[in-house]
Amino acid sequence: MIEIWNKMVTKSDMNSFQVIYKRYYQSLYAYAKKFSGNNDIAKDAIQNAFLNVWNYKNNLEKNIDPLPYLLRCVRNEIIRIQKTEAKIVALHQEKNTAYFVKSEINESNLDEGQVSRLVLALNKLPSRQKEILYFRYYENVSYKNISDILSINYQSVVNQAHRAILSLRGEASIDKSNFF
Numbered sequence: 001m002i003e004i005w006n007k008m009v010t011k012s013d014m015n016s017f018q019v020i021y022k023r024y025y026q027s028l029y030a031y032a033k034k035f036s037g038n039n040d041i042a043k044d045a046i047q048n049a050f051l052n053v054w055n056y057k058n059n060l061e062k063n064i065d066p067l068p069y070l071l072r073c074v075r076n077e078i079i080r081i082q083k084t085e086a087k088i089v090a091l092h093q094e095k096n097t098a099y100f101v102k103s104e105i106n107e108s109n110l111d112e113g114q115v116s117r118l119v120l121a122l123n124k125l126p127s128r129q130k131e132i133l134y135f136r137y138y139e140n141v142s143y144k145n146i147s148d149i150l151s152i153n154y155q156s157v158v159n160q161a162h163r164a165i166l167s168l169r170g171e172a173s174i175d176k177s178n179f180f
Helices: 002-011 014-036 039-055 066-084 112-124 127-138 143-150 154-172
Strands: none
Touching: 002 014, 002 066, 014 039, 014 066, 014 127, 039 066, 066 143, 112 154, 127 143, 127 154, 143 154
């Protein structure tokens, strides 16, 4: 995808832009919906982010992985939209907290009781730790890219992820061989 990104940035190639859009839209939408808690804001943020990417393509960095950059753009757009509309939306509402746990339940070795305890433990995590776990384990984003997306220090991301996992293991009473 880096080659396609470079072609879009250097040659203003519309086909490359469309490939990037089609490749990442679903991941961006899933993240934006969870982050904003609102379908319309999610769609608007993605549209605005892609419009900005196209409009400023000649100023964009070359040789980068598009996903972390796009996630950051969408996140910033959501924040901008929410400020404009004077809305305060929680990062994770209780009904959505287990989004990445329940979606992966069929592939895990956890029973229903363990999943319930895990959901309760997730509800207790700070929003930043939930967001880091989402990026790391649901979107498979590297710690380095997470630090770029969230505009925080790399070591802070690693430390927050470690604390979150330790907390989840302790709160949910799950053997570490079955979890992370």
